[in-house]
Amino acid sequence: MIELMMLGTGSGFSRKYYNNNALFNLNGYKLLVDCGHTAHRSLNDLGMSWHSAIDGILITHIHADHVGGLEEVALDGKYKYNKKVDLYIAQDLVMPLWNNCLQGGVCDPLHNDLSDFFNVKAQDEKPFQINGIQLALIHTEHVPGKKSYSVLIDDLFFSSDAQFDEKLIVSMNEKTRMLFHDCVLDKSPIHASIDELLTLPYDIQEKIWIMHYSDHLEEYKRNNDMGKLKILQQHKQYLLKN
Numbered sequence: 001m002i003e004l005m006m007l008g009t010g011s012g013f014s015r016k017y018y019n020n021n022a023l024f025n026l027n028g029y030k031l032l033v034d035c036g037h038t039a040h041r042s043l044n045d046l047g048m049s050w051h052s053a054i055d056g057i058l059i060t061h062i063h064a065d066h067v068g069g070l071e072e073v074a075l076d077g078k079y080k081y082n083k084k085v086d087l088y089i090a091q092d093l094v095m096p097l098w099n100n101c102l103q104g105g106v107c108d109p110l111h112n113d114l115s116d117f118f119n120v121k122a123q124d125e126k127p128f129q130i131n132g133i134q135l136a137l138i139h140t141e142h143v144p145g146k147k148s149y150s151v152l153i154d155d156l157f158f159s160s161d162a163q164f165d166e167k168l169i170v171s172m173n174e175k176t177r178m179l180f181h182d183c184v185l186d187k188s189p190i191h192a193s194i195d196e197l198l199t200l201p202y203d204i205q206e207k208i209w210i211m212h213y214s215d216h217l218e219e220y221k222r223n224n225d226m227g228k229l230k231i232l233q234q235h236k237q238y239l240l241k242n
């Protein structure tokens with residue numbers, strides 16, 4: 001069984017839709033894909049809290065809309081709930097996450113390693129399993145020179161933040177049933193844009209759910225053709241597989 005609830009569907013600096021963070025239920029294991037700085041407010045809006053709502057977190061890359069909520073999980077986990085969640089992350093992001101992001105906020109003389117706060121499950125790009133469901137990280141281009149990953153979850157593709165890569169989308173279309181893709185409404189050198197996604201044939205567009213969009217989505221939709229693309233909505237529960 002796979003369910004999805006987006007804690008947010010907004011672009012990096014969205015005020016309206018919160019950070020693009022995805023709460024998957026994988027046969028009962030609750031995996032949060034990316035934990036940005038709005039994740040806790042979003043959970044609170046739903047009457048939930050990270051310590052009961054999350055078993056593990058997967059991080060795709062180091063931008064605040066994807067990692068900004070981790071400090072609370074680390075500190076609250078250690079000092080309030082005595083709970084360490086699993087942390088799935090590409091091997092080559094472990095040091096950047098610790099050195100350039102979390103260490104300053106959470107370290108003290110007794111706790112100076114990511115594993116003091118999380119059950120770190122570093123991954124390469126080989127498939128791995130969570131609760132009987134296969135996942136794999138796929139290195140994708142986002143900011144030039146900065147490591148970033150998309151994720152395959154069973155027969156679902158989740159881009160996180162990625163440039164438009166037609167070859168990758170075509171190959172993922174063959175392998176997967178649904179594609180969740182970031183989509184900016186203006187041009188961007190680091191994210192797929194709606195104009196780029198609309199160059200894809202209709203049979204591929206039909207399988208794409210856009211996310212990580214700008215706050216003026218509704219206005220854009222009223223005035224522009226969105227082809228066959230579907231819009232992934234914040235706080236809506238999707239049953240993706242029985």
Ligand SMILES: Nc1ccn([C@@H]2O[C@@H]3COP(=O)(O)O[C@H]3[C@H]2O)c(=O)n1
Nearest residue numbers: 011012013063064065143144161190
């Ligand atoms: N080279 C870059 C790097 C970052 N950015 C902006 O910063 C945001 C960080 O989160 P994001 O969701 O990846 O979106 C990025 C851009 O808005 C950008 O516009 N150009």
Ligand SMILES: [Zn+2]
Nearest residue numbers: 012063065161
């Ligand atoms: Zn982002």
Ligand SMILES: [Zn+2]
Nearest residue numbers: 061063142161
């Ligand atoms: Zn990003």
